[in-house]
Amino acid sequence: MTRYGMLIDTTNCIGCFACRTACQRQNGLAANIDYIRYEDRETGTFPNVGFEVIPIQCMHCEDAPCVSVCPTGASYIDETGTVRVDEQKCIGCKYCMAACPYLVRVHNPETGAVEKCKFCAAESFEGRGETCSCVEACVTGCRIFGDLDDPDSDLNKAIAERNALPIAGDRTKAKIFYVR
Amino acid sequence: MTYEPIWGSIIAWYLFLAGLGAGAFATSAFLSWRHPEAVTMRKIGHLIAPIAVGIGLVLLMVDAEAGFANPQRFFLLLGNFGSVMSWGVVFLSVFMVVALAALVLDFLKRPVPGWLENAGAVLALCVAVYTGALLGVCQTFPLWNNALLPILFLVSALSTGAASVLATSIIRHGEEFNRVGVLKKFHFCLPIIELLLVMSLLFITQSNSEAGWASVMALVSGKYALAFWLGLVFVGLVGPTILEVWLLFFSAKEFEESRLAHWLSFLSDAGVMVGGFLLRYLIVVAALPLPVAVPLF
Numbered sequence: 215m216t217r218y219g220m221l222i223d224t225t226n227c228i229g230c231f232a233c234r235t236a237c238q239r240q241n242g243l244a245a246n247i248d249y250i251r252y253e254d255r256e257t258g259t260f261p262n263v264g265f266e267v268i269p270i271q272c273m274h275c276e277d278a279p280c281v282s283v284c285p286t287g288a289s290y291i292d293e294t295g296t297v298r299v300d301e302q303k304c305i306g307c308k309y310c311m312a313a314c315p316y317l318v319r320v321h322n323p324e325t326g327a328v329e330k331c332k333f334c335a336a337e338s339f340e341g342r343g344e345t346c347s348c349v350e351a352c353v354t355g356c357r358i359f360g361d362l363d364d365p366d367s368d369l370n371k372a373i374a375e376r377n378a379l380p381i382a383g384d385r386t387k388a389k390i391f392y393v394r
Numbered sequence: 395m396t397y398e399p400i401w402g403s404i405i406a407w408y409l410f411l412a413g414l415g416a417g418a419f420a421t422s423a424f425l426s427w428r429h430p431e432a433v434t435m436r437k438i439g440h441l442i443a444p445i446a447v448g449i450g451l452v453l454l455m456v457d458a459e460a461g462f463a464n465p466q467r468f469f470l471l472l473g474n475f476g477s478v479m480s481w482g483v484v485f486l487s488v489f490m491v492v493a494l495a496a497l498v499l500d501f502l503k504r505p506v507p508g509w510l511e512n513a514g515a516v517l518a519l520c521v522a523v524y525t526g527a528l529l530g531v532c533q534t535f536p537l538w539n540n541a542l543l544p545i546l547f548l549v550s551a552l553s554t555g556a557a558s559v560l561a562t563s564i565i566r567h568g569e570e571f572n573r574v575g576v577l578k579k580f581h582f583c584l585p586i587i588e589l590l591l592v593m594s595l596l597f598i599t600q601s602n603s604e605a606g607w608a609s610v611m612a613l614v615s616g617k618y619a620l621a622f623w624l625g626l627v628f629v630g631l632v633g634p635t636i637l638e639v640w641l642l643f644f645s646a647k648e649f650e651e652s653r654l655a656h657w658l659s660f661l662s663d664a665g666v667m668v669g670g671f672l673l674r675y676l677i678v679v680a681a682l683p684l685p686v687a688v689p690l691f
Contacts, residue, residue: 253688268687279533285480287473303470305461307454309479311400312532316686326459381687392687 217295218333219362219389221369221378222269226354229254229267236351237271240334247320249331250348266394269356271348272297272318272331273380273388280310280319288327295362295389296333304328315385335359362389397690399679404457406675409525410554411450412486413547414670416518417555419443419493421577423515425559426508428576434567435574437500439559443514444493446558447521451486478531482524489517522551535681536606537599543677546591553584554670561663564656571659572651582638585631585666592626592673604689609682618680621672630669634662 234250241249250271257264274297281289281297288303289310299310304327311319311328319330335347339359349357360369372378378391422439425432461467471483492514496506526544533539560581563571600610613622641655641662649655682690 253686255688266688270686282474283477283479283531285472285474285477285483286467286470288470301460303467303473305458305464305467305471307458307461307479308400309477309528312529313534315534315684317397317534317683321459323459326461326463328460 215363216293216361217363217389218274218336218339219295219360219369219391220333220335220349221358221372221376221391221393223356223358223372223376223378223393224266224268225393226356227267227269228354229265230353232351232353233269233348233357236346237331237348240346241332244324247322247329249318249320249329251318268381268392268394269348270316270318270381271390272333273316273386273390274331274333276387276389279313279315279386283309283313285309294333294336296336297330298332299328299330301325301327301329315382316388333359397683399681401457401678403675403679404453406671406678408450408453408457409528409547409674409678410671411446411453412525413522413551413674414554414558414667415443415446415448415450415493416489416521417551417553418446418558419489419496419514419555420518420522420552421556421559422496423511423518424556424577424580425574426506426511429574432570432574432577434570435559435563436506438562438567439555440493440496440500440506442555442558442562443518444490444497447486447490447493451490478524478528482521482528485517485520485524489514489521492517518551518555519548522548525551529677529681534683535609536603536684537595537609537677537681540595540598542591542595542598546588546595546673549584549588549591550670550673553581553588554667556581556584557663557666557670561660561667564660564663568653568656571656578638578642582635582642585635585669588669588673589627589631589635592631603684605682605684608690609680612680612682613676618676622676625672626669626676629665630672634665634669637662637665 234248237249250269252267252269254267257266278297281291286303286305288300290298292298306326319328322329334345335349337343338345349359358369358372360367373391376393378393380388381392418439422436425436455462472480474480499506523544526547529538530543596610599606612618637658641650641659
């Protein structure tokens with residue numbers, strides 16, 4: 215089985231927002247719509263201080279609240295474990311936006327439907343085509359995409375080596391792992 | 395990070411109208427049981443129920459923009475019975491059928507059978523409770539994610555529904571209004587129960603998380619404080635309670651049945667309805683999410 219996931223090493227993130235820009239270009243999004251949002255904070259105490267930027271996007275949860283509340287079945291989990299929105303089924307009720315603990319679903323005012331990260335990095339990972347996803351666009355190589363079910367994948371090795379964890383513990387069995 | 399509410403006043407209007415319509419039908423069913431002679435008021439309830447819920451449903455469809463632009467997608471709404479919203483669609487659809495059937499029978503001057511009245515009352519309760527459960531299952535918002543909300547919305551639905559029937563009957567059927575004492579006494583209790591539930595909701599929510607604390611503070615001392623204290627608590631709950639206590643228990647019977655007292659009662663019912671809307675609106679917009687990576691507040 216394939217079960218896609220991602221690692222984001224925020225210790226290398228410089229906060230340039232190239233991942234968001236690439237995502238907007240890749241998915242043809244308007245400037246006011248983004249599938250990646252950022253949280254940031256100052257860390258440490260003077261004189262040893264730092265600044266942490268944390269890119270947040272759809273976590274492709276295995277226990278996805280958006281999927282369980284969607285009344286039309288537009289939100290679903292595909293065979294690779296990727297959480298998707300079938301825009302032909304979405305009525306735009308925004309129930310999924312209210313249920314998502316990560317606040318990463320966006321309402322597209324043009325279509326009226328709800329959208330979010332589609333894990334488009336899978337396309338180049340599978341060799342199905344050229345993409346410039348968040349993974350490829352990251353200038354400091356913070357992001358690793360891969361198959362969580364493949365024990366030898368770079369992703370799984372990096373998760374183990376860097377002790378990466380989902381952003382909010384095991385709240386929803388998220389499949390994006392963070393190094394902080 | 396700044397947070398903008400996901401739903402706004404359209405959804406608040408929908409939640410309010412669905413509750414009010416359900417409560418109006420429940421009031422009719424109550425009248426047919428305890429005050430069978432109050433025929434006009436029962437018909438008023440049957441009239442308000444489908445109109446209020448119908449307007450609410452139109453608002454709901456307008457708010458769901460992708461469905462409004464592609465109405466065939468609404469047929470998919472029964473696609474996931476793990477979703478409270480799908481259950482809501484079932485309750486609302488069957489309730490509308492029953493409420494319209496009762497309305498048609500009234501217009502044809504045929505009696506509404508007891509079983510239809512009772513079925514409608516049960517469905518009305520389901521609709522009212524579902525509007526609370528709809529928000530209640532969203533784990534992200536501590537102000538919603540608790541077992542009090544469905545009960546609070548149910549009590550508010552019964553209260554606003556009864557208020558709508560009583561207020562409408564005052565306009566032209568004062569005589570009948572004078573004779574529904576049991577309904578008035580039940581109706582009088584509801585804002586008191588509601589006040590208790592609102593207080594409990596805020597008390598528990600402020601203690602369970604920072605997001606819960608911030609949501610409660612936005613209501614009691616933050617940007618929604620005026621609407622909360624003046625609108626919901628005073629106009630919607632305390633004011634009607636004071637007026638009704640006076641009218642029901644401390645005024646002479648002749649005064650209680652005078653037109654002036656009727657219009658005071660009308661004022662109290664109008665207040666209950668204002669409070670019912672503000673309850674939904676404030677709970678929808680004041681809810682703040684649990685933090686994801688960085689504490690928000």
